[in-house]
Amino acid sequence: MKRLSRRTVLRGALNGAAVGVALPFLDLFFDPAAQSRAAPAPRLPVRFGTWIWGCGFVPERWIPTSTGADYALPPDLEPLGPYKDRLAIFSGYDVKLDGVPNKPHITGCLGLRTGIPVPNESVRAPTLDVLIGDAIGKDCRFSSIEVCSAALDRSYSYRAAGSSNPSETSPVALYQRIFGDGFQDPNTANFKPDPRTMVRESVLSAVADDRKRLMRNVGAEDRRRLDEYFSSIRHLEEQLAMQLQPPARVENFTKPDAPPNTPTDSVVDNVMVVHRLMAGLLAKALQCNQTKVVNVLFSDTTSNLRRPGSSTTHHTLTHEEPVNTALGYQEQVGWFARQSMVAWKEFLDALAGIPEGDGTLLDNCLIFAHSDCSIAKAHAVEGIPMMVAGRAGGRIRTGFHQAGNADPASRLGLTVMQTMGLQIERWGTQSMETNRPIKELLV
Amino acid sequence: MARISTRISQGLLGLAAMVTLSSVGLADDGAAPSSEPALSGSAPPLIRRLTESQYRATVADVFGPDIPVVGRFEHGLRIDGLLAIGTSQAGLSAFSFEQYDASAQAVAAEVVSERHRAQLVPCKPQSETEFDAPCARRFVEHYGFMLFRRPLSSEETARYVRAAREAQARLGNFYQGLQYALAGMMDAPDFLVRVERAIPDPKHRGQMILDPYSQATRISFFLTNSTPDAELLRAAGSGELGHPEGLARQVDRLIASHEFERGVRAFFEDMLRFDTFDELAKDPLIYPAFNSVVAHDAQEQTLRTVIDLLVRQRGDYRDIFTTRDTFLTRRLGIVYQVPVPTRAGWEHQEFSPGSNRAGILTNISFLALYSHPGRSSSTLRGKAIREVFLCQHVPDPPNNVDFSVVQDSSNTALPTARDRLEAHRTSPACAGCHRLMDPLGLTLENFDGLGTYRAQENDAVIDASGQLEGHSFSGAAGLGQALHDNPRTAQCLVNKMYSTAAGREPTEAEKPYVEFLDQAFQAKGYRIADLMRAIALSRTFYVVTPAGTSGPSPIPRTAAAKISHGGGS
Numbered sequence A: 001m002k003r004l005s006r007r008t009v010l011r012g013a014l015n016g017a018a019v020g021v022a023l024p025f026l027d028l029f030f031d032p033a034a035q036s037r038a039a040p041a042p043r044l045p046v047r048f049g050t051w052i053w054g055c056g057f058v059p060e061r062w063i064p065t066s067t068g069a070d071y072a073l074p075p076d077l078e079p080l081g082p083y084k085d086r087l088a089i090f091s092g093y094d095v096k097l098d099g100v101p102n103k104p105h106i107t108g109c110l111g112l113r114t115g116i117p118v119p120n121e122s123v124r125a126p127t128l129d130v131l132i133g134d135a136i137g138k139d140c141r142f143s144s145i146e147v148c149s150a151a152l153d154r155s156y157s158y159r160a161a162g163s164s165n166p167s168e169t170s171p172v173a174l175y176q177r178i179f180g181d182g183f184q185d186p187n188t189a190n191f192k193p194d195p196r197t198m199v200r201e202s203v204l205s206a207v208a209d210d211r212k213r214l215m216r217n218v219g220a221e222d223r224r225r226l227d228e229y230f231s232s233i234r235h236l237e238e239q240l241a242m243q244l245q246p247p248a249r250v251e252n253f254t255k256p257d258a259p260p261n262t263p264t265d266s267v268v269d270n271v272m273v274v275h276r277l278m279a280g281l282l283a284k285a286l287q288c289n290q291t292k293v294v295n296v297l298f299s300d301t302t303s304n305l306r307r308p309g310s311s312t313t314h315h316t317l318t319h320e321e322p323v324n325t326a327l328g329y330q331e332q333v334g335w336f337a338r339q340s341m342v343a344w345k346e347f348l349d350a351l352a353g354i355p356e357g358d359g360t361l362l363d364n365c366l367i368f369a370h371s372d373c374s375i376a377k378a379h380a381v382e383g384i385p386m387m388v389a390g391r392a393g394g395r396i397r398t399g400f401h402q403a404g405n406a407d408p409a410s411r412l413g414l415t416v417m418q419t420m421g422l423q424i425e426r427w428g429t430q431s432m433e434t435n436r437p438i439k440e441l442l443v
Numbered sequence B: 001m002a003r004i005s006t007r008i009s010q011g012l013l014g015l016a017a018m019v020t021l022s023s024v025g026l027a028d029d030g031a032a033p034s035s036e037p038a039l040s041g042s043a044p045p046l047i048r049r050l051t052e053s054q055y056r057a058t059v060a061d062v063f064g065p066d067i068p069v070v071g072r073f074e075h076g077l078r079i080d081g082l083l084a085i086g087t088s089q090a091g092l093s094a095f096s097f098e099q100y101d102a103s104a105q106a107v108a109a110e111v112v113s114e115r116h117r118a119q120l121v122p123c124k125p126q127s128e129t130e131f132d133a134p135c136a137r138r139f140v141e142h143y144g145f146m147l148f149r150r151p152l153s154s155e156e157t158a159r160y161v162r163a164a165r166e167a168q169a170r171l172g173n174f175y176q177g178l179q180y181a182l183a184g185m186m187d188a189p190d191f192l193v194r195v196e197r198a199i200p201d202p203k204h205r206g207q208m209i210l211d212p213y214s215q216a217t218r219i220s221f222f223l224t225n226s227t228p229d230a231e232l233l234r235a236a237g238s239g240e241l242g243h244p245e246g247l248a249r250q251v252d253r254l255i256a257s258h259e260f261e262r263g264v265r266a267f268f269e270d271m272l273r274f275d276t277f278d279e280l281a282k283d284p285l286i287y288p289a290f291n292s293v294v295a296h297d298a299q300e301q302t303l304r305t306v307i308d309l310l311v312r313q314r315g316d317y318r319d320i321f322t323t324r325d326t327f328l329t330r331r332l333g334i335v336y337q338v339p340v341p342t343r344a345g346w347e348h349q350e351f352s353p354g355s356n357r358a359g360i361l362t363n364i365s366f367l368a369l370y371s372h373p374g375r376s377s378s379t380l381r382g383k384a385i386r387e388v389f390l391c392q393h394v395p396d397p398p399n400n401v402d403f404s405v406v407q408d409s410s411n412t413a414l415p416t417a418r419d420r421l422e423a424h425r426t427s428p429a430c431a432g433c434h435r436l437m438d439p440l441g442l443t444l445e446n447f448d449g450l451g452t453y454r455a456q457e458n459d460a461v462i463d464a465s466g467q468l469e470g471h472s473f474s475g476a477a478g479l480g481q482a483l484h485d486n487p488r489t490a491q492c493l494v495n496k497m498y499s500t501a502a503g504r505e506p507t508e509a510e511k512p513y514v515e516f517l518d519q520a521f522q523a524k525g526y527r528i529a530d531l532m533r534a535i536a537l538s539r540t541f542y543v544v545t546p547a548g549t550s551g552p553s554p555i556p557r558t559a560a561a562k563i564s565h566g567g568g569s
Helices: A006-015 A023-030 A032-038 A075-086 A107-114 A128-136 A171-179 A195-208 A211-215 A220-243 A268-287 A314-320 A331-352 A410-419 B002-023 B052-063 B094-111 B133-148 B154-171 B174-187 B212-224 B230-238 B244-256 B259-271 B274-279 B292-312 B317-321 B330-336 B378-389 B417-426 B428-444 B475-485 B487-502 B508-523 B528-537
Strands: A047-052 A087-091 A145-148 A158-160 A293-297 A365-370 A386-389 A400-403 B047-049 B193-195 B198-200 B208-210 B325-328 B347-350 B465-468 B471-474
Touching: A047 A128, A047 A268, A075 A087, A075 A331, A107 A128, A107 A410, A128 A293, A128 A410, A145 A171, A145 A268, A158 A220, A171 A268, A195 A220, A195 B154, A195 B174, A211 A220, A220 B047, A220 B094, A268 A293, A268 A331, A314 A331, A331 A365, A365 A410, A386 A410, B052 B094, B052 B133, B052 B259, B094 B174, B133 B154, B133 B174, B133 B230, B154 B174, B193 B212, B208 B212, B212 B230, B212 B244, B212 B259, B212 B487, B212 B528, B230 B244, B244 B259, B244 B528, B259 B274, B259 B292, B259 B487, B259 B528, B274 B292, B292 B317, B292 B325, B292 B330, B292 B528, B317 B475, B317 B487, B325 B330, B378 B417, B378 B428, B378 B475, B417 B428, B428 B465, B428 B475, B465 B475, B471 B475, B487 B508, B487 B528, B508 B528
Parallel strands: A047 A293, A047 A365, A087 A400, A145 A293
Antiparallel strands: A087 A386, A365 A386, B047 B193, B198 B208, B325 B347, B465 B471
């Protein structure tokens, strides 16, 4: 085949009036590595997730003392040793308030996820996970799945203020939702569409046809709410339509067994068990393309986790526990902070445990982990700990620690969204506005 | 069978009466108290999501109580202290819709099941394998009318009859056809959200009021927390709601009905924030008596107390803060340390004068809800009293606060909560707000984090003195009396009651009207039924401005600040 030059292609495209040729496509002609990557195996989708833990960290036990690839793991990151090469650590990135009152545990968390700090829960939705889900998740049964291992049904995933996407709190319910009614095993030999599903789909589309009538005589805010309602209907319609198509085969997939009934509450031992079960189910769901976006709330931003017999929760401890003078930090708070990293490692275990292509599911994921504050005692939103795990199908490079030097945390959000394919040049407002992706993360 | 056929005929009557709609208006005088002030402005009609309890009550009312609702419902949105206000602002996520659909599928399958179809399907098809269009039409018109709270347009009827026909064609059975048509109606926005519609007020040129079916819907959900019954829909269709006597007849009928208790109960469940019990955790090693049964019974105790006093005895609202009458189960008796002879179920009891219990603030449902998992909290209790019962907003704590001295409950130098909080109130950054909360909350310090009485904490005698707006008192009884006597208490109730009814806070233009309600409430001895009646009969309640005009929607950012969220200390 005659090798095309970039110029020929552009000229040809312009002559044919097809101006909007995407540059990544053109890159194929010039980057032999990209060519070989694109050629053979069936393309594996890149998935996205967020993983939140509450109440920050103990800085001296979490922030590596040096930057770059050769940093030494500080004590609270030690549990993550096995993933050091697939993990990027970001310290010293701030949520910039620009005078917005800091609502403890809210402003930081939502500021990270929207690029806009707000003084309360009137979040400037959508959050970045929803934007990414809209871009990559259209062909999935669920546009995203939210879970919380600490028995709270809230999440920090918002399509609109006033309606966060509620979290599943029980592994059994999560299993039912994903692998119960309506699930189609991708590797089943004889696929037969269910006529009841056809009926449900056509009835829903009849209901959705009524949109215009309802939109008449409605104020802007209510129109937005009704729009959300109708897009929820459409989403279910699409879900049903998908169930009528034979699913694409998935390598190495077996449907998981139903999880056992375990206590769901805020006692940390139970939370760890629930989290592990949920991580396993989410990994399976990602593997067989039930969804491409997951949002995990390990502990709420005002962490309600507690040890059995203790009168105080993790969050309360951050304010009340005196500093242990011998250690130089709040000892119990430190225990919870480290425990959070153990849970984060176990989440990565679930993804890395699933073989996919030449590597694992984790290699085809980008998981953005963050807390709501840095030092919880002071509700500080400067230097909120953030991490990125996975390789996003080769789109990102991990295995380093980077100090943000008080740059806006929105730089990471912007980088993440661009990596996931969003056509977005700048993100955030005022001091949080940025058009500077974090280059170190990009391949 | 008899029941269903009456409903059908009423439904059709309503449909016929739609024609006369244009002549329907609302009276300005007559049944409404004559002194209702003239209104200078209002707010647009609202779009309100059904709450979980409204959805459940509606299914039970329309299909009968033995049709189970199996869906999971996401938590309501609380704005300005009320889920009722949140219903007019909450969205509907894909997750939520999935759940509604699951519920609709299950309900529809039950309705046409062999067990229920004789009772719930209003006609019998000629043959189950052939499509019986007239029967399908009857089914759609009847349930459409009940579920959409208005007659269906011919286009809508045709849509769902067609759905039934197509479903039957695919699945082979007439009842399956009906099933999927019904599920479709239960997925429709007309069912899941209350879309209010406005018409020009025939009696006041240039003003808009709710159309009769929207009016019936407001009345019904306000007074009974459920969908309008067939009689109310009939009255809407016939134009009776536009006349003072007709309106009063319906309102009085509903207030006299058993369902009125359900409406009052829903109001107090919302106002008392009982939905937050779902997230309440108590440490089992510190409070071994606490479990989910106690949590359930604690709410039920308070609701029974309130309903008995306010509805059955038509008592004075303010007495809920002082009454010693209550209802107990054995489980609750353990926490209250009183013997409950009844083995299973509820019994009426009177707390003895020396028991330190009087009023619902001394109930577990208040004391435990506003405490930490392992100890009491004067601050949370004081804040709740201000916000729930006095409609006062307490700001969040400042960001940079060190609580470590003041809240270490094993600190022997500061044995009681009062000693520890004293440090708060002497620090200028904290004092402003804590002076609002602590003097109220500290009067309940004789009750631990679950609500059990104690005279001492860490071997020091608890000082339960406190004050409310310059009025000093001691202990829970003093607090209850102070709330009873404070004029804000009744005003706050009026404000929350109107907000619940209307789905929004009163507008600036409605202030004279709210003051008028305050006075009427007082003049009639603070009877809750009279207040609700006055609202349901007043013209102000039904006047609206055109959609998209100035009104409470969207919420101003300052109001949004009051959306509640976990956290704080």
